[in-house]
Amino acid sequence: MNPANGAHAAQASLLADAGRYLAGGGLGLFQLPADLNLVVARGEGSRIWDLAGGEYIDYHLSSGPALLGHAHPDVGAAVQAQLPKGTTYYFLNEPEIALAKKIVDAVPCADEVHYTGSGTEATFYALRIARARTGRNKVMKFEGAWHGMHDYGLWGTVPSTPSDYPRAKPDSVGVPAQTGDTVLVSPFNDAAAAVAMIEKNAKDLAAVIVEPLQRVLLPEPGFLQAVRDATRRHGIVLIFDEIVTGFRIAWGGAQEKYGVLPDMATYGKAVSGGFPLACIAGTADAMSPLDARKRDRSTVVWATNTLNGNPVCAAAGVAALDVLKRPGVYDRLRAIGSRLRKGIEESGAKHGFDVQCPGEDAVWGVRFTKKKPLRNWMDLTTADKALGLKWGLELLRRGILNNPNEKFYISIQHTDADVDHTLGVVDEAFAALKK
Ligand SMILES: Cc1ncc(COP(=O)(O)O)c(C=O)c1O
Known part of the structure; x- marks a missing residue:
């Protein structure tokens, strides 16, 4: 043949x-x-x-993770070096600590990092942390923004007709209708509409989550800053979903490029050289609900997964960020x-x-x-x-x-x-x- x-x-x-x-x-x-x-x-x-x-x-x-191209030798070498030492421990390990340090060094808003397995988990937990931080229930997102597959992200992501702001339709069957009562949706790049929605719902709003570059849409000058100012006025946590933009549109991601700092940001895709790892990075204050050292355990946010901070993925991430940092x-x-x-x-x-x-x-x-x-x-x-x-x-x-x-x-x-x-x-x- x-x-x-x-x-x-x-x-x-x-x-x-x-x-x-x-x-x-x-x-x-x-x-x-x-x-x-x-x-x-x-x-x-x-x-x-x-x-x-x-x-x-x-x-x-691979929908973004292979920013270094495929089979980059530095990532391959880092993974090869880690493999004989074991592939998962649950306990602290050197690569995950080294990667966290590099992320904090790169990300303007970040004091600390919490690892997750996927981008979906990162935005899901970021919203939960914001609820815990503020004691409020609702979250706001923008029409057309993609934050992963959890029940709070899948509202107004790809509607064929305009949403009935602040209500939107669920994108997937199987999303509980009740979740929609807690997710407000506003059109992207309309600062006046976003600020008005924030002002009107301030006492219930835990977080505003935004893709600073929303899919392929550039933020208009002043839009992100207006959202930043309004969220800050009302103690609402501003989350940048940098799962696409992080380490890609600039070393410090969209927050560096557009000059607006959120309280928390989520990373995935490029952050770990094509291996499955994602994270939330944020200010110590925004991340404080994760800190069981400083809080009563009953007030700590649960966001622990078996493979978080996996040493193979983290080793790949360290190598990838070293390459990306080159002049x-x-x-x-x-x-x-x-x-x-x-x-x-x-x-x-x-x-x-x-x-x-x-x-x-x-x-x-x-x-x-x-x-x-x-x-x-x-x-x-x-x-x-x-x-x-x-x-x-x-x-x-x-x-x-x-x-x-x-x-x-x-x-x-x-x-x-x-x-x-x-x-x-x-x-x-x-x-x-x-x-
Ligand atoms: C901006 C953004 N946020 C979140 C996600 C979800 O990440 P994951 O597919 O790793 O769950 C994606 C995935 O494409 C994304 O583009």
Whole structure:
């Protein structure tokens, strides 16, 4: 048998097993169409290979964690060094303490860190800590913001019509309707509306949680500061969800880049070099409900999980942050990302499409819409998603790994040659779309 046919057959067989043995045939909401579905065999640098031998330039980066690219040697070496010493202890260990120190050093608002296993747990616990800190029950989020899969995050994340602010619809079935009584939703980038909602509900509000770069939407000047000022006036905990922006849009994340300090911030994805670890970082005051040394045990927030601060993940994180701290890293991410964004917009315009690439250079989206500027979730719903999907699949067919209508992530291992090649493919994809 031709080896290529054999490889295709092996991939097809595994895909059939995935369809049979994995719930829903995959890992969750993200699914490729059957004819383009793939099983990853390996990744290296900016590339991914599938089992059938297909090679892709990866702009999905595992939905963000692979900021250092795949199989970065420094992360690999740190993990290899840790593995023979054991993979989990529950008790304190050197890598987790070293990583906490580095995070506190990098994150402007942070005095201390609490580890979690996933970003979802980080935002979930951050909200619980805020309730404990304030003695209030309600939390406020912004329409279109993604804070993970827990019951308090899944309100007004992807509505197709405007929410009935401050009420929003649940995103997932199975979310208890009662949770919605405690989650207020406001439109992003509308400082007046956000401040009015905060003022009106101040006595009940424990926290405002915000993605400072909301998916691909830049915060307008003054928006984050207005939310900061209003929350501070009323003793409400301000949480920046930096699970995407942390260590990516700047070493100190969005709070450094936009110059506004929250009380707490959540980190995941890039913070641990592609290994499963996340955390909450915050001021000692905001984090105080976690401190059983200073409080009566009955007033301590429970946020303990078996694998928190896992030494393998923390060792990977220490190595990853050491790489990210090197001079020039963020300039390079910006240079690569901005060339690609500009090139896509130019190519789209050349082929007659209204296409734009909102976001920051290290993470941005491609949206087929005339509407400018894109300020909030409802603006994003003007984008032609069917066209976005078709275009993304044309790229995929030509070896550019992406999640259509979502985000492009840039790694420190994407090269100028990758951008040149990608822009050639982008041009072909727009041409194919026109047909
Ligand atoms: C901003 C933001 N917060 C929270 C999460 C949830 O993180 P996780 O998928 O690790 O649970 C995500 C995931 O994409 C995210 O983008």
